[in-house]
Amino acid sequence: MPRTFQATIALIVTLNVLAVLTIINVWQTNSAEKNVIALRARVDQVQQSNSQILAQLASGVAVNVQAGGQGAGAGSGDAYAAALNEPGNLLVAATDQLIFPDAKQGGTLRRIMGSDPKGFNWVTESSVDVSELQGYVHNTFARADFNNPDAYVPELAYKITANEDYTEYVIHLRKGIYWHVPNVDFSKGHFDWLREPRELKAEDAVFFFELMKNSQVEAGSIKSYYDDLKGAEVIDDYTFRVTWKRSVAQSKIFTIGLYPMPKWLFSRDEHGEELPAETLGLAFNNHWSAATPIGTGPYKFERYEAGVRLVLQRNDKYFGERPPIDRLEYQIVRDPETQFIRLRANEVDFMGNIPAPRYKSDIVDGTAASPFKNGQLKHEVIDVFAYYYLGWNADKPMFADKRVRWAMTHALNRQGIIDNVYHGLGEIQTGPYYYQHPAIDPSIEAIPFDLAKAAKLLDEAGWIDTNGDGIRDKMIDGQRVDFKFTLTAYNRPEVRSQLSIYREDLRKIGIMMQPDPVEWPLMQRRMDEKEFDAFTGGWGLSWFNDPYQLWHSSQADVPKGSNRVGFRNTEADKIIEDLRTTFDAEERITKLRALHRIIHADQPYTFFYAPKAVVAWQPKMQNMVFQKTRPQTYSLPWYIDESAAR
Missing domain, CATH: 3.10.105.10 (Dipeptide-binding Protein; Domain 3)
Incomplete structure (x- = not known):
C-alpha cells in the first residue's frame, strides 16, 4: 500500500507539472482576459482532481488516476485505507461514488425551504429541515454505504472496533480534520477566541455522549436511544471508548452514526469563559452559538435571514469528497404555489415537491406548451421514505x-x-x-x-x-x-x-x-x-x-x-x-x-x-440522483452545467 500510494502521488505531481506547463503555454500565447479566467478554472480543476484522488485513497476506494479521482483527504491516506483491512474493523471501503468525476465546478444551487427553522441545534430540534442542514454542515464517525445500507464506510473515523456482544466500541478518528470557524461578528472583540480553526478531538465525541447522560439537556427525541449508554471516555486525542450497559441492537448505529459536538464551543459562553458544570445542560439548550451552527462537513454556514434565505458555502478545506457546487441557497417560501412560480420563472433551480394540483395541470394534463413537456423543466416522481x-x-x-x-x-x-x-x-x-x-x-x-x-x-x-x-x-x-x-x-x-x-x-x-x-x-x-x-x-x-x-x-x-x-x-x-x-x-x-x-x-x-414527491429542476442541474432513504434530495452528487441552461 505505501508503494502504491507513493507511486500515485508521483504520478499526480507529474500530471500537475505537465498540466500547469500546458496552461502557461496557452496563457503566453493568448493574452485575452478570457484566457486568464480559463487558466484559473483549469488550475482549480487540477487541484480538485488531486484532492479527489487523495480522498479516495483515504476511504479505501480503488483509484484510476487516468480517469480522475474523488475528494480530499485528511491525515495519511494510505494508512487509513490499510486500516480497513485490519481484523475487527467494522468499517469497509466505500462502493458508492458520491461525486461524479467529470462534474463541472462552481455555481449556486437555489432551492426551497418551506418555513423558517425553529432552531439549528440538531440535538434539541427534531425537524426534517434541521436534519437536512446537519447532513451538509457536519459528518458522522461513519456513514452507511449507499449501495449497501448495512455496511459502514469511513467519515470522521478510519477504524472502529467492538467486543463480541457490542457493549464496547473503540473509535479511532482521522487526524487533521478541523471544525468550521463560527460565522460571528469579529468586530466585537469578545469573539477573538474563535478566530482560529480547531481540530476535531476525541473530547468532542465524548462530549456528545455526556450530553445524552445530562438530565438538563432537552433532547427527548433522541435521548431514548441512549437509555442503555453507560458512558464514554477519552483514550487519547484521537481515540475514545463508548460503553453500553448491555447488548442492544441499536448500539452500533447510535455509536458510530452520530455527530460529535465541539466541546470547546458548547462548554463556554460567548466570551470564551467556561460554563459551570452544574448548569451546563441548561445553557446548552439555548446556547448562544446555535444561531451560527458549525461542523466539519462539506459546507459551512454562511448566513440566515429569517423569512428570506439561508446560505451554505462550500468548505474548500474539507477533508473528504468536495462537492462540485459552491453555494447552497435555501429561499424561505411558505406558499407552495409561490414556490412553483419561482421555479417556472427560473428563480430557483430545484423544488423538492411541486404542489399536487400543479402536477395534475402541468404534467399529467399538460399541453405541449408546458415547461415539463417542452424541456424547460425536468421532473421525476419519487417515493418519499x-x-x-x-x-x-x-x-x-x-x-x-x-x-x-x-x-x-x-x-x-x-x-x-x-x-x-x-x-x-x-x-x-x-x-x-x-x-x-x-x-x-x-x-x-x-x-x-x-x-x-x-x-x-x-x-x-x-x-x-x-x-x-x-x-x-x-x-x-x-x-x-x-x-x-x-x-x-x-x-x-x-x-x-x-x-x-x-x-x-x-x-x-x-x-x-x-x-x-x-x-x-x-x-x-x-x-x-x-x-x-x-x-x-x-x-x-x-x-x-x-x-x-x-x-x-x-x-x-x-x-x-x-x-x-x-x-x-x-x-x-x-x-x-x-x-x-x-x-x-x-x-x-x-x-x-x-x-x-x-x-x-x-x-x-x-x-x-x-x-x-414530484421533484423538479432546471435543465442546467446535472447528475440528479435521488437516494431511496433520507436524505433523498441530498445534493452532493449534483452539479451545474450552465451550457445546458434553458
Whole structure:
C-alpha cells in the first residue's frame, strides 16, 4: 500500500507539472482576459482532481488516476485505507461514488425551504429541515454505504472496533480534520477566541455522549436511544471508548452514526469563559452559538435571514469528497404555489415537491406548451421514505377510548383524498413503518372509509346526540361535553383541502371539527408542549426500526418527546424492549409485525398515507440522483452545467 500510494502521488505531481506547463503555454500565447479566467478554472480543476484522488485513497476506494479521482483527504491516506483491512474493523471501503468525476465546478444551487427553522441545534430540534442542514454542515464517525445500507464506510473515523456482544466500541478518528470557524461578528472583540480553526478531538465525541447522560439537556427525541449508554471516555486525542450497559441492537448505529459536538464551543459562553458544570445542560439548550451552527462537513454556514434565505458555502478545506457546487441557497417560501412560480420563472433551480394540483395541470394534463413537456423543466416522481398521520391526544377524555379513534379513522376518506387532493401521489399507510418495509404485517388491511361503521362505534363509546342539536355529546366528570375539537394542522393548501373534506364527513356523523392551520414553528411548539386535541403529523423514516422513541410508554411524558399522543401499552412496551436486544433480522421482523398489530388495534394514529414527491429542476442541474432513504434530495452528487441552461 505505501508503494502504491507513493507511486500515485508521483504520478499526480507529474500530471500537475505537465498540466500547469500546458496552461502557461496557452496563457503566453493568448493574452485575452478570457484566457486568464480559463487558466484559473483549469488550475482549480487540477487541484480538485488531486484532492479527489487523495480522498479516495483515504476511504479505501480503488483509484484510476487516468480517469480522475474523488475528494480530499485528511491525515495519511494510505494508512487509513490499510486500516480497513485490519481484523475487527467494522468499517469497509466505500462502493458508492458520491461525486461524479467529470462534474463541472462552481455555481449556486437555489432551492426551497418551506418555513423558517425553529432552531439549528440538531440535538434539541427534531425537524426534517434541521436534519437536512446537519447532513451538509457536519459528518458522522461513519456513514452507511449507499449501495449497501448495512455496511459502514469511513467519515470522521478510519477504524472502529467492538467486543463480541457490542457493549464496547473503540473509535479511532482521522487526524487533521478541523471544525468550521463560527460565522460571528469579529468586530466585537469578545469573539477573538474563535478566530482560529480547531481540530476535531476525541473530547468532542465524548462530549456528545455526556450530553445524552445530562438530565438538563432537552433532547427527548433522541435521548431514548441512549437509555442503555453507560458512558464514554477519552483514550487519547484521537481515540475514545463508548460503553453500553448491555447488548442492544441499536448500539452500533447510535455509536458510530452520530455527530460529535465541539466541546470547546458548547462548554463556554460567548466570551470564551467556561460554563459551570452544574448548569451546563441548561445553557446548552439555548446556547448562544446555535444561531451560527458549525461542523466539519462539506459546507459551512454562511448566513440566515429569517423569512428570506439561508446560505451554505462550500468548505474548500474539507477533508473528504468536495462537492462540485459552491453555494447552497435555501429561499424561505411558505406558499407552495409561490414556490412553483419561482421555479417556472427560473428563480430557483430545484423544488423538492411541486404542489399536487400543479402536477395534475402541468404534467399529467399538460399541453405541449408546458415547461415539463417542452424541456424547460425536468421532473421525476419519487417515493418519499416517510408517512403522514392524524394524531389523537389520548390524554384528552374525548380520544381516550380506542373505539372513538377507530371511528375517526373510518370517517377519513383516505383513498378519496389521495386520488382527488393529491392526484394519486401516495399510498395508504396501515402502520408505523414505511409501507414497503418487511416489518409491515401484510395481513393487516387498511381500515375502510365507512361513516355508518364510524357512527356505530361512537354510539358504543357513549357519544350520542342527547339534545337533538345534531352534535354528539357525553357526560364526562358530571358535565355534558359536546364532541367538538380542534385539529392543529400544517398550513398548506392541500392540507386545508383534505381537512375541509374530513370536516364535512365528520359533520355527517355528529362531530364538529375545527381545522387550525398554523405555520411550522408554532405547530412544532404545540406538539412539543402537547397543546392540542389532535394534529396532522408526519415522520421521516430510517430503514432500521427502533420504535422506542415513538411508542414506548415511558416516552409519553418526556418533555419534547415523540410519543405526543400518549400511547401506553404494556404488551407493546415488552416487544419494544425485547427488540433492543434482538439482533437476528428475521426475529426482529416477527416482533415488529407483532407491534404493528398492537398499534393497529389501538389506533393512536389514523395512519394516512406514504407520500410520493414530484421533484423538479432546471435543465442546467446535472447528475440528479435521488437516494431511496433520507436524505433523498441530498445534493452532493449534483452539479451545474450552465451550457445546458434553458
